[in-house]
Amino acid sequence: MDNVSFLIEKLYMEGWLRDEEFLEVLIHHGENEIRNLLAEYARKTAHRYYGNKVYTRGLIEFSNYCRNDCYYCGIRRSNSHAQRYRLKKEDILTCCDEGYNLGFRTFVLQSGEDGYYTDELLIEIITDIKRRYPDCAITLSLGEKEKESYQCYYDAGADRYLLRHETSNAQHYRCLHPKELTSEHRKQCLRDLKAIGFQTGCGIMVGSPSQTLRHIVEDLHFMKELQPEMVGIGPFLPHHDTPFYNEPAGSFTLTLTLLSIIRLILPDVLLPATTALGTIDPQGREQGILAGANVVMPNLSPVAVRKKYMLYDDKICTGDEAAECRVCLSNRMKRIGYELVTDRGDSIRKLEEKRICTINIH
Ligand code: 5AD
Numbered sequence: 021m022d023n024v025s026f027l028i029e030k031l032y033m034e035g036w037l038r039d040e041e042f043l044e045v046l047i048h049h050g051e052n053e054i055r056n057l058l059a060e061y062a063r064k065t066a067h068r069y070y071g072n073k074v075y076t077r078g079l080i081e082f083s084n085y086c087r088n089d090c091y092y093c094g095i096r097r098s099n100s101h102a103q104r105y106r107l108k109k110e111d112i113l114t115c116c117d118e119g120y121n122l123g124f125r126t127f128v129l130q131s132g133e134d135g136y137y138t139d140e141l142l143i144e145i146i147t148d149i150k151r152r153y154p155d156c157a158i159t160l161s162l163g164e165k166e167k168e169s170y171q172c173y174y175d176a177g178a179d180r181y182l183l184r185h186e187t188s189n190a191q192h193y194r195c196l197h198p199k200e201l202t203s204e205h206r207k208q209c210l211r212d213l214k215a216i217g218f219q220t221g222c223g224i225m226v227g228s229p230s231q232t233l234r235h236i237v238e239d240l241h242f243m244k245e246l247q248p249e250m251v252g253i254g255p256f257l258p259h260h261d262t263p264f265y266n267e268p269a270g271s272f273t274l275t276l277t278l279l280s281i282i283r284l285i286l287p288d289v290l291l292p293a294t295t296a297l298g299t300i301d302p303q304g305r306e307q308g309i310l311a312g313a314n315v316v317m318p319n320l321s322p323v324a325v326r327k328k329y330m331l332y333d334d335k336i337c338t339g340d341e342a343a344e345c346r347v348c349l350s351n352r353m354k355r356i357g358y359e360l361v362t363d364r365g366d367s368i369r370k371l372e373e374k375r376i377c378t379i380n381i382h
């Protein structure tokens with residue numbers, strides 16, 4: 021414990037550890053005292069940038085068609101049991117209307133990799149949302165695309181893009197995906213997104229099949245190098261209609277430990293307490309915030325389609341209406357001393373960069 025406490029303090033002070041030291045901390049994820057100490061430093065760090073504010077994003081899962089076949093994912097193309105759906109532009113706009121009235125100032129548009137939504141159609145959707153809600157941010161989560169496509173979404177007004185890298189180790193990537201998908205291409209997409217100017221989010225599943233703690237340390241290196249504005253992590257959870265149906269779920273305590281570590285290596289990062297974390301433990305999202313996360317993403321999708329966007333089994337929040345999801349999360353946050361705010365919730369680093377640019381121009 022003493023040695024690990026020392027390492028945790030070093031991580032807090034210096035923002036980084038050697039590989040073997042990271043491993044030492046990760047190995048102890050099951051010990052409450054260790055996790056509490058890490059969480060304390062992570063909270064302190066989050067407070068410095070964000071106080072007790074929790075940012076919120078309205079998640080609109082607008083299509084569960086996907087051309088890919090990731091072994092872990094419930095909406096993979098080979099899953100013939102998935103009931104497929106697509107929302108029309110008007111349906112998406114209705115979700116945004118409802119979300120705006122509830123206090124959401126960021127909309128996350130997420131889908132499988134679905135060619136039905138051409139760049140033209142996506143540009144139309146982005147432009148229409150921005151026209152109606154110029155004070156809102158749009159986050160896209162549409163998978164791997166050509167750089168030109170990313171650029172035209174950005175030009176149309178999209179602000180952020182989430183694309184988890186899933187694992188930065190090429191061999192491990194191979195264990196999770198068919199060969200058409202490569203870790204190198206995924207990383208290139210992330211670099212393209214950063215270069216275009218998106219607030220960019222990467223991330224992993226914790227405890228995905230074949231993952232080792234060393235892989236996780238490699239992921240920390242990748243995050244440090246990429247300097248993402250957002251990082252999304254949650255435990256791997258098996259889906260019964262995928263090749264990984266029989267694999268064990270990822271560890272809750274390891275996920276919490278990693279949230280704290282990520283907060284300490286990327287102090288101002290936007291870090292959600294994810295739905296998967298809330299699924300593996302009823303207090304998961306609260307515990308995530310207390311471990312250093314500062315974002316939650318309640319579901320804004322129409323209730324009729326929620327059960328169809330099943331990436332993994334037993335996903336929570338598939339029944340309630342949007343208002344209930346928001347109120348429920350707001351109350352949960354209040355109970356642990358945090359406030360769900362009505363705010364775009366931009367990356368502080370990006371805002372600062374913009375401010376410096378404006379000063380230079382004038
Ligand atoms: N368990 C946990 N997370 C999953 N995702 C996809 N399938 C699963 C699963 N079975 C995550 C992936 C993906 C994000 C949208 O959801 O990390 O990038």
Ligand code: FES
Pocket residue numbers: 086087088089090093095096097132133163
């Ligand atoms: Fe759709 Fe992986 S199954 S991107």
